[in-house]
Amino acid sequence: PPSEQTASVTAKSDAAPQNTSEKTPADTTLPVVAQRPDPKLRAMTKEEVAQEKSASEPREVKILVKDRSFRRTSPENALLVNYDDIDLLKVMNMEPVTPEAPDLMPEWLKNLDGKRIRIRGFMYPPFQQTGNEYFMLARDNQICCFGKNPKIYDLFPVIMREGVTADYILNRPFDVVGVFHINAESFDGELERIYTIDDAIIIDK
Template identity: 30%
Template sequence: MNVLRHSVWILAFLLLSGSIGCERTPVAAVTGAKPSTNTAEVRETTFDDLKFEMEKTDDFARSMITPKIEDVFDRKIRIRGYMYPTLKRKGLKGFVLVRDNLECCFGPGAALYDCIRVEMDTDETAEFSIRPIAVEGVLRFEEFADMDGTTRAIYLLQEGSVD
C-alpha cells in the first residue's frame, strides 16, 4: 500500500504540473540553458542543507524546519540531484528532483527533505535524464499532500532551469 500511495502523489503532481500528457505548444528544451547572469545571487545548496530531524513515522509539522533552512526560502538556489522518473520524456514543465537514484528515493518512504518539486520557468522546459542534473530557481516552502492528507513534499523550486 505504501508504494501505491507514494506513486499516487508523484502522479498527482505530474498531472497538475503538466509534465505528462499532450503538449499544447512546443517549447525549447533546456539543454544548454542560459546560465544565471548574476551568480553572486545564486546560493549553492545541497540536499543536506535542507535536512531536518524527522523520523519516517512522524507526521510533518512546520516547526521541524530549522532557521537555517528557513533562511534559504525565497532565495535563488542551485542544487544537484536526479529527476524522478516521468511518463513524459521531453517538454517537461515540472518534475520532482530527488537526492539520489538509489532505492531509498525511488522506492517508498523517501524522506520529505529528499525531494523537491520543480516548476520550470515560463519559457523553459526540461528533458528527462537518468544522469545527475543541476537545477536553479527560487526555493519556496509549500506542502503538497496526497488524497488522504499525508504530506508528500514540502519544497517547491519555482522559475526553474536545468543545466
C-alpha cells in the first residue's frame, strides 16, 4: 500500500522587497566598462551557431537500442523499468518527439504498453499535500525543484488505483507500480504526453 508518510512544504514569504532605485548590472546608465556583457549583443561564435542549428533541426530517427529485456519484481510481478529505457533520444535518437513516435518505437518498447511496471522517480509538486488521486512522476528532482525544462518522456501522469491516494513526497525518489501506457496525446497541435501509468500504487521505502 502507498506510504502515509507526508512531507510538508513551507512557503517563504520573508523575501526582502526589491529596491527599484538600485542600478542593476544591465542598467544602461552605467559606463560601458561597468556594464555586464550581454551575450545577445555580441556576435555568436561558429560553435554556438552550429549548436543552435543542431538543436533546431530534427534528428534522424534510428533505433539505437535494438533489444532489451526486463526482469520481474515484486509486488505484483511487475517489470522493472527505468527512465533510460523509455528515453526516446537514447533509444531511437528522436528529438524532438513527434506524434508518430509510438509507431517508430522498437518492438521491445512497444511491448511495454499495457504491462505492469515498476519505475523509480520523483513527485512533481501536486495541488495538495494529501489525498492525491493522480500526480506527475518526474525523472529527477531537477525537474521538480529547479525549473529544469523536461522532455515529454521525463514527466508523465500517474493515476492511482481506485480507492488509493498519494501524499506528497518531497525531494526524494520512490517507486511506482502500475500499468504503463504508450499513447501520443496532442492538445492544440502540441504533443501533450506520450506515457501514462494507471492503476498505480506507491512503494516508498
